[in-house]
Amino acid sequence: MSRSSDQITTAQAAVIIINYMLGAGILTLPRTAVTASNSPDVWISVLLSSLLILLAGFVIVKLCRRFPGQTWFQFVPQITGKAIAFLISLITIGYLLTISAFELRVMAEVTGMFLLEGTPMWAIVMTFMWVGLYLTTGGIGSIARLFEIILPITLVIFIITFSLSSGLFEINNLRPVLGSGVIPVLLGMRSTTLAFAGFEIMLIIMAFMSSPQKGMKAVTWGTIVPTFVYLVALVMTIGGLSLGGVKVATWPSLDLIRSFEIQGLIFERFESLLLVIWIMQIFSTFTITHYAASLGWSQLFDKNIRPFLFMMLPVIFLIAVIPKNISELFMLGQIVGNVSVYLFGTLPFFLLIISKIRRKGETSN
């Protein structure tokens, strides 16, 4: 029975990817994208990035299909040999831990600024991490089920809050389309692609899928929904705040929601709602990376995952407190994003080729 409970359905796999992708990006993407491209055409960048991600996801699914039931940490040694694989696994774990810590810190910063002024950071962070730990000890099945509860709530509230902001929307803020050529769009892709970091979780959760042949379906849905969310966030924020306004705001989406009031409803301001769903999204990104990193350790040493789940808590906390201020924090985010592109954008491709050449794993189809 414990074995079957660790299986996840295709829908659950997609939901995990979506919840992982949607994290700090909802609040920061408009600023990073606009700063990188300096043009309102970043929504095209998002579309192009999602295509790129689909491609990378396709490669990952192909790779995983050759090693059914095995995670990234288990099948890489068969392709590259033990030593290199150990290194790759360590980097992966480090990457996952850093993402986890990054999201944690962003959450603490935003909560400290908008919800709990004056509350010490450790109080916020510890509660958050303990609840996360409680969930992760339940295994991937529990994580997937919780994500399935969170996601619909997120989407509904997200759509409500952003559609309420339509009063501020100025189509002229988005014009002219492609006014300065294609170059800004490509520049924008540098930051929009980072917002899609999260598809790499397929390397790990494919092993738990009850029907791995539908892996590509999960990746496709897992990319379409965040693309939609990011598109809405970008278009509404730029349309509402204008290019210049987005650039100077630290959390542009939040500023957008804060900048209007609607009379006659129970709430006049909706940032609390947006913050609530956003905390939930950060929670999901945090838990899945925490779980994946611990799973990495446990599979590396062939031990039970539980002690690692506990031990990773202080590690994540210590990484999270390293950045001294918000700009250092965003720098960290940038670095992690870049690592993700190399680690999961290109490496799986080479590994796939090598495994084909060395005839490792099952030849699917």
Add this chain to the structure above:
Amino acid sequence: MLSMVLQHIPSWIILVQALLLLIIPLLLLKLTRWLRKALNGRHSARSDMRSAAETEKKSGKDSTHTAFKLTGQYASEVTLIREHTSRNTDVKIREFTIKGTQTRVAVLTIDGLCDNDIIDTHLITPLMLRGVPESEADGFAQSSHSINSYLKTRLLPVTDIAETQTLGDLVQSVLFGTTGLLVEGMEGAFLLFSAGGKSRSLEEPLSEALLRGPRVGFTERLADNTGLLRLHGKNESLSLTRHQVGTRVKKDLVIAYMKDIADDGLVQEVTQRIQRMDIDDPLESGYVEQLIEDNILSPFQQVHNTERPDRVIGALLEGRVAILLDGTPFALIVPVTFSMLLQSPEDYYERWISGSFVRLLRMLAAMLALLAPALYVSFISFHPGLIPTRLALSIIETRQGVPFPALLEVLIMEIAIEILREAGIRLPKPIGPAMGIVGGLIIGDAAVNAGIVSPFLVIVVAVTAISSFTIPSYSAGISLRFLRFIGMFCAAFLGLFGVVMFFLFLCSHIVKLRSFGVPYASPLVPYRFSDWKDLFMRFPLQVMKERPQMIKTKDSDRKK
């Protein structure tokens, strides 16, 4: 470069925090493990002790009279029985002679459990007044066997007839309410009529009142209850398997299921858990519930209880298993899912539109009952800026005279209302509502006038209390009432963030919880859209053609 690295080395206070971060959950884990182990350990230790005691008892048993064979030595046997039952003044022995013979008989009854009228007309009348005709008297007294068969075939017009060979059995059965018949010259003894005893008539269930639906509830007698299930409709697949529970006081327990719907694994699991139970006397089905549930530390019930036969049948048709215990009108249903606790049979009896509406309303009410006071505390004491300005102003105005922080204010009112509610249940029926009015209206009004609480809070608390009454299952209502207080404390410490964490923690707990192998959160998650027809909305019956998938029924088609 080095200086930059040095700059980022965390201070010792951060390191201490990191350590705490690790140690506190470890301690909590140890604590829960210890708790669980202590509970389970006691259980197994007790069963060891019990088996030891049992073997001892068995070895001692043989030496006493309990295994004494009844051979037809009438006089000595009657004396022995008198000796045995000397401490039970309610045992009655009536001796007489069968008409037309010299055979003496003794009728053993017990007060209150045997129906004297029936014994008089069906046992004593034929033996004492009709007896054996003279022509057959010789054949009758020939041997033990002839007496036995003559009595059974000619003189005892009784359906329920059994025999026993030992004295111990006879005495025990008589004490449990069966009527014993000891006959001179016959080996063994007859046991007649099953145990009776008074039972109340079928009444409308008190705890689950419905406007529309059958007005019948279970009673305290197991036979009545199983009869009610049979009475529901002609159905060959309804299986009722009987078990005996209780180490000292033996009680009958029936596991009911549909043999061609319920999953065999589930039935087996339930049976096993029932047999593993170790308790001297399960007074009520609540005992059984607590001994077979999956997680003792969870605030949620993992076994559903109901007084309504229609609810039990509905659950059986979905592939669930019901447990009925003698002596209580509450039947148990397993496995249970969270959504079930918010459903009422009326949802199905009313038309689907109104049924769905009421169900959605109930879910909203459950959310309110759980979170309203917590949200009040977090908005008032942490984020007054997030409520509309005019509303915030009016709330603050009313709170001006209140000398307490929001948490204390809410606690005073919430605890007061919980006390009122508890008192209302205990009071006799005519006084209960009056107390509610006195408590709710007058105390609330006086508290506002005295400036202890704000009128806005009274609204919040009243809405919360009324919302919690909409939850159809009383046990689930208690869970939510309890969790509401935890939510308030979370809000008092961490504001809205605390409420979100509380919600996430609760959800994490629910998704981790299982009831007899079925995830507690199903069918909400994992997504099973075919089961969603009966979740938020109650779709038309024509659409609900399949049984819930989550219970892995043998036969998913409702039409068969």
